[in-house]
Amino acid sequence: MTHAEERLDDEVLDDAGSDEAGEALTAVLPAELAGQRLDKALAPLFPDLSRARLQALIAEGRLSAEGQPVTDASRKAKAGTYVLLVPPPIPADPEPEAIPLTVLYEDAHLIVVDKPAGMAAHPAPGSLTGTLVNALLHHCGDSLSGVGGVARPGIVHRLDKDTSGVMVAAKSDAAHKGLSALFATHDIDRLYIALTRGAPSPPAGTITTQLGRSPGDRKKMAVLRSGGREAVTHYRVEAAFGPQEKPLAARVACRLETGRTHQIRVHMASKGSPCLGDPVYGTGQPAAAVREAIQAAGLKRQALHAAVLGFVHPITGEALRFETPLPEDMAALQKSLEAL
Structure with a gap:
C-alpha cells in the first residue's frame, strides 16, 4: 500500500453520499479475459478511463462484482458483471476563501487547526466551497504544499465533514511526505x-x-x-x-x-x-x-x-501534541x- 492510499483513507470519506450524481458504468467481463490482473482485464471494457484512473476508483471501493465490493486491482479477474461508479468531476482549482480558522500551531512546514463541524476537509461533490482547503489557501497562500494535488493541497488526513477536532495540514512538500509516512505507519496519536x-x-x-x-x-x-x-x-x-x-x-x-x-x-x-x-x-x-x-x-x-492529535514534527523532530475541548454542542x- 502506498502512503497516498493510506493517507486518503484516514477516517473520512467527506460527505459519503455526495457522489450520488455520478455515473454507474456496467460491463460484462468475458471468460477469455478471466485470470488476468483485474485492472488490466477491465481496461478495454472502460475505454474512456485510463488504467491509473481505473486503479484509483477500484482502491476507493467504487467497483463491485456481482454485487460485492472489489478493492484490489491486482487480484485475478473473474468472468461476470462489473459495475463501476464514477463520481462527477469537481473543479480542479479550489479558490481561496477568507474563512476564519482556529489555528493551534503553525510554522513554515505545517499548520494544525481545530476544524469545526460542518466544514469538509477538501472540495468534493456537494461541498465545493467553504472547505478547509479553501480556508488554508487564503491563510497560507502559496506556501501550501502541492503534493496532495490541486484539489487537496496540504491535506494528509481527513475528518468527516460533521466531525469536529484537530487536523494537521502540510505547508511544505517535505512535511507532506513526512506526515504521510507517519500516518501510513500509524505513528500518530489520535484520540x-x-x-x-x-x-x-x-x-x-x-x-x-x-x-x-x-x-x-x-x-x-x-x-x-x-x-x-x-x-x-x-x-x-x-x-x-x-x-x-x-x-x-x-x-x-x-x-x-x-x-x-x-x-x-x-x-x-x-x-x-x-x-x-x-x-x-x-x-x-x-x-x-x-x-x-x-x-x-x-x-x-x-x-x-x-480531541487529541500527537506526532513527531517531520522536519524538526519535535514531539507535538494538541488537545481541544468538546465543542459547544x-x-x-x-x-x-x-x-x-
Missing part, C-alpha cells in the same frame, strides 16, 4: 471522544474488523466478513449516564490504531452503541430523555470529536446527560 447511545460492553476493549463499502449501500461503510481493510479501534468508557445497570448514553474515548473511512462510527455502531446524532449509522432510537437532551443541546450531527449534550 476521539464519542457520545454514544447506551454504553459499549465490555466498558473497555479493542475492536478489530475488516471495513469496506457496504454491499447494500455504497454510501456507507460496513464490517465485512471478507475483503475490506483491517480496522483497529481501542476504546474505553469514560463515563456512563443513566441507570448503572443499563446506561442510556456514554462518553467513550476511542484511540485509533488505523484510520479507515468512518471507522469509529461503524465500530461504535457494531457494538450496539452508535454515536448520538449519527444520521448514517445511528440505527435505533435513543431513550426519550436522551432525545430531549440532544434537542436541547442543538446537536445536529454525529457526536464525535477528534457536544459539551452541552454531555452536561445534560450527566443529569440523567
Whole structure:
C-alpha cells in the first residue's frame, strides 16, 4: 500500500453520499479475459478511463462484482458483471476563501487547526466551497504544499465533514511526505471522544474488523466478513449516564490504531452503541430523555470529536501534541446527560 492510499483513507470519506450524481458504468467481463490482473482485464471494457484512473476508483471501493465490493486491482479477474461508479468531476482549482480558522500551531512546514463541524476537509461533490482547503489557501497562500494535488493541497488526513477536532495540514512538500509516512505507519496519536447511545460492553476493549463499502449501500461503510481493510479501534468508557445497570448514553474515548473511512462510527455502531446524532449509522432510537437532551443541546450531527492529535514534527523532530475541548454542542449534550 502506498502512503497516498493510506493517507486518503484516514477516517473520512467527506460527505459519503455526495457522489450520488455520478455515473454507474456496467460491463460484462468475458471468460477469455478471466485470470488476468483485474485492472488490466477491465481496461478495454472502460475505454474512456485510463488504467491509473481505473486503479484509483477500484482502491476507493467504487467497483463491485456481482454485487460485492472489489478493492484490489491486482487480484485475478473473474468472468461476470462489473459495475463501476464514477463520481462527477469537481473543479480542479479550489479558490481561496477568507474563512476564519482556529489555528493551534503553525510554522513554515505545517499548520494544525481545530476544524469545526460542518466544514469538509477538501472540495468534493456537494461541498465545493467553504472547505478547509479553501480556508488554508487564503491563510497560507502559496506556501501550501502541492503534493496532495490541486484539489487537496496540504491535506494528509481527513475528518468527516460533521466531525469536529484537530487536523494537521502540510505547508511544505517535505512535511507532506513526512506526515504521510507517519500516518501510513500509524505513528500518530489520535484520540476521539464519542457520545454514544447506551454504553459499549465490555466498558473497555479493542475492536478489530475488516471495513469496506457496504454491499447494500455504497454510501456507507460496513464490517465485512471478507475483503475490506483491517480496522483497529481501542476504546474505553469514560463515563456512563443513566441507570448503572443499563446506561442510556456514554462518553467513550476511542484511540485509533488505523484510520479507515468512518471507522469509529461503524465500530461504535457494531457494538450496539452508535454515536448520538449519527444520521448514517445511528440505527435505533435513543431513550426519550436522551432525545430531549440532544434537542436541547442543538446537536445536529454525529457526536464525535477528534480531541487529541500527537506526532513527531517531520522536519524538526519535535514531539507535538494538541488537545481541544468538546465543542459547544457536544459539551452541552454531555452536561445534560450527566443529569440523567
